[in-house]
Amino acid sequence: MKKALITALVVTGFVSAFAAAAPSQKKMIQIKGSDTLVNLVQILSEEYMAKNPGTAIAVLGGGSGTGITGLINQTCDIADHSREWKQSEIEQAREQGVKPRFFIVAVDGVSIIVNEKNPIAKMTMAEVGALYRGEIKSWDAVGGPNTPVSLYGRQSNSGTYVFMQEHVLGNKNYSPDMKEMNGNAQIVEGVIQDEAGIGYVGVGYLFDREGKIRKGLKILDISKTAGGPAFSPLDKAAVDSGEYPVSRPLFQATNGKPGPQTAAFIAWETGPEGQAIVAREGFFTIGAPAKAQNEKNMK
Amino acid sequence: MSVKTPGGAMDSPKNHSAGVVSLDWEEAPRFRRTMSSKRWAALKESAIRAFFQASGILTILVLLGIFATLLATAVPAFREIPVSEFLTKTAWDPTSPEKAEYGILSMIVSTLMVTIGALLLAVPIGVGVAAYLSDVAHWRVREIVKPVIEILAGIPSVVVGFLGIVLFAPTLAKFFHTGNGLNALNGSLLLAIMALPTIISISEDSLNSVPAAYSEASLALGATRWQTLARVKVPAGLSGIIAACMLGMGRAIGETMTVLMATGNARAFPHGLLSSVRTMTADIAIELGEVPYFTTHYYALFAIGLVLFIMTFSVNLVADVILRKYQEREP
Numbered sequence: 010m011k012k013a014l015i016t017a018l019v020v021t022g023f024v025s026a027f028a029a030a031a032p033s034q035k036k037m038i039q040i041k042g043s044d045t046l047v048n049l050v051q052i053l054s055e056e057y058m059a060k061n062p063g064t065a066i067a068v069l070g071g072g073s074g075t076g077i078t079g080l081i082n083q084t085c086d087i088a089d090h091s092r093e094w095k096q097s098e099i100e101q102a103r104e105q106g107v108k109p110r111f112f113i114v115a116v117d118g119v120s121i122i123v124n125e126k127n128p129i130a131k132m133t134m135a136e137v138g139a140l141y142r143g144e145i146k147s148w149d150a151v152g153g154p155n156t157p158v159s160l161y162g163r164q165s166n167s168g169t170y171v172f173m174q175e176h177v178l179g180n181k182n183y184s185p186d187m188k189e190m191n192g193n194a195q196i197v198e199g200v201i202q203d204e205a206g207i208g209y210v211g212v213g214y215l216f217d218r219e220g221k222i223r224k225g226l227k228i229l230d231i232s233k234t235a236g237g238p239a240f241s242p243l244d245k246a247a248v249d250s251g252e253y254p255v256s257r258p259l260f261q262a263t264n265g266k267p268g269p270q271t272a273a274f275i276a277w278e279t280g281p282e283g284q285a286i287v288a289r290e291g292f293f294t295i296g297a298p299a300k301a302q303n304e305k306n307m308k
Numbered sequence: 309m310s311v312k313t314p315g316g317a318m319d320s321p322k323n324h325s326a327g328v329v330s331l332d333w334e335e336a337p338r339f340r341r342t343m344s345s346k347r348w349a350a351l352k353e354s355a356i357r358a359f360f361q362a363s364g365i366l367t368i369l370v371l372l373g374i375f376a377t378l379l380a381t382a383v384p385a386f387r388e389i390p391v392s393e394f395l396t397k398t399a400w401d402p403t404s405p406e407k408a409e410y411g412i413l414s415m416i417v418s419t420l421m422v423t424i425g426a427l428l429l430a431v432p433i434g435v436g437v438a439a440y441l442s443d444v445a446h447w448r449v450r451e452i453v454k455p456v457i458e459i460l461a462g463i464p465s466v467v468v469g470f471l472g473i474v475l476f477a478p479t480l481a482k483f484f485h486t487g488n489g490l491n492a493l494n495g496s497l498l499l500a501i502m503a504l505p506t507i508i509s510i511s512e513d514s515l516n517s518v519p520a521a522y523s524e525a526s527l528a529l530g531a532t533r534w535q536t537l538a539r540v541k542v543p544a545g546l547s548g549i550i551a552a553c554m555l556g557m558g559r560a561i562g563e564t565m566t567v568l569m570a571t572g573n574a575r576a577f578p579h580g581l582l583s584s585v586r587t588m589t590a591d592i593a594i595e596l597g598e599v600p601y602f603t604t605h606y607y608a609l610f611a612i613g614l615v616l617f618i619m620t621f622s623v624n625l626v627a628d629v630i631l632r633k634y635q636e637r638e639p
Contacts (some may be wrong), residue, residue: 166597182404186574
């Protein structure tokens with residue numbers, strides 16, 4: 010009995026040691042996380058693998074939280090995330106001995122969309138926040154028609170949901186009347202059909218196959234303050250300079266200094282070749298300060 | 309016990325062959341062969357019986373296991389959330405940056421609203437179609453319609469949900485002038501479609517299994533076909549019809565993907581069939597994927613599962629009691 014137990018323990022130990030060694034032997038980079046990033050990183054990794062046949066990359070979605078948890082539990086090499094880490098996650102990482110380093114790979118402008126029949130063309134950040142907190146219930150309070158506002162948003166497992174809550178709602182609760190949709194595309198469809206609708210989606214979802222803005226949508230210009238200049242999320246210069254208020258960097262995190270394979274991939278992503286793909290896929294390329302930070306984290 | 313049986317059977321052929329002496333020399337080996345194959349058959353039979361008995365017991369064990377796990381994972385939630393608050397508060401916002409709220413009343417009401425709405429649509433239509441198929445329709449029509457209805461049951465729920473988004477929602481929005489059709493009514497319509505095949509198929513079977521003598525007697529007494537159907541056949545097959553409706557309800561109450569896609573998932577307390585609602589199943593599906601393990605939120609999701617389990621269990625229990633009552637009355 011005792012002997013059997015010892016044998017079992019030895020075998021288990023051997024198997025787990027082998028399993029832990031396996032990923033480095035196969036040179037497989039595991040990437041997990043944000044659904045906002047998953048398509049982009051998938052395309053980036055495919056092009057990278059075509060050019061570097063020695064590297065294998067597996068990309069999974071699941072949401073920013075999933076990726077961050079994966080990095081903390083060391084089930085992936087890179088975590089994609091579209092929001093900053095929460096304090097609780099940083100503490101959890103410290104307990105597990107994980108020291109995250111952050112790289113900005115692209116910039117996402119969350120665009121605020123309404124139906125094209127809505128006469129409103131611009132709003133302030135405060136107004137968008139008040140709408141989503143449920144404080145403004147009718148469009149006439151922001152200069153529109155006297156119809157009740159119909160809110161569209163993501164579900165609480167989405168990075169965009171958390172980003173809006175922190176960045177636009179001022180860390181307050183969403184209105185319970187908000188319809189929580191399964192994805193960006195569903196929000197776009199909802200707002201196209203609903204004349205009183207308002208939604209928030211990544212810029213990548215605004216265009217049809219010919220690269221034109223989807224019929225029936227209107228993209229609002231957003232200003233930081235009342236009376237200040239309002240900018241469109243499609244205005245590249247405004248997003249780069251941070252003048253478009255509802256924009257956010259998209260991150261990849263590694264545990265400590267990235268290994269040679271991972272570092273090479275991240276360097277390629279944030280370099281000119283990778284950024285060309287980022288722009289082609291409807292995201293914004295990273296600015297100079299982000300580049301400097303990436304290089305610092307690489308060492 | 310079962311191994312003994314061939315032994316007992318061994319005696320009679322022996323006696324028989326002893327009587328017919330002329331055949332003894334060639335009969336004996338054949339009997340021996342028969343005997344061994346009989347023993348083999350008996351062994352096989354008892355093995356098969358043991359296998360199915362074990363499977364039957366396993367089902368009970370699995371059910372008990374699920375219930376125990378559910379209970380053990382749900383109970384820790386109530387260390388931090390009072391049960392009364394959990395069941396009677398309408399605000400649910402576990403990831404709130406202000407104050408986490410754990411009240412599921414809105415979701416219970418939403419679930420019941422969508423389910424009852426679905427049954428109000430599906431039961432009359434379903435029982436009507438079943439009666440039509442069993443009593444009115446030409447047999448050729450029945451041969452075509454019944455399999456088609458059963459195919460309807462095989463449509464994946466995600467496809468039904470998709471129909472809800474692209475077809476039902478815009479139509480409802482136009483019809484009721486509500487701007488959007490992602491509401492409880494949409495969910496009810498879709499769930500009714502999904503519950504119909506179960507209700508029709510089982511009700512029709514139960515109407516068909518009513519002995520022909522019943523309707524013949526009724527018709528012979530001068531009743532019309534409608535009277536025979538409504539006052540003799542339907543009451544006689546009622547246990548099956550109720551079982552069908554309960555199974556349909558079970559399907560509707562536990563359905564997740566369709567309602568998740570089509571009802572809008574707003575957390576507010578529903579104002580009516582035209583408001584966007586979030587059912588208990590949809591909430592678990594949305595939040596369980598991303599919840600940090602072993603937190604109050606995690607346990608609370610299992611507590612929702614427990615409440616849902618208790619609800620479906622009571623539905624089944626009530627159905628069972630009703631069934632027994634009717635079966636006792638039947639001869």
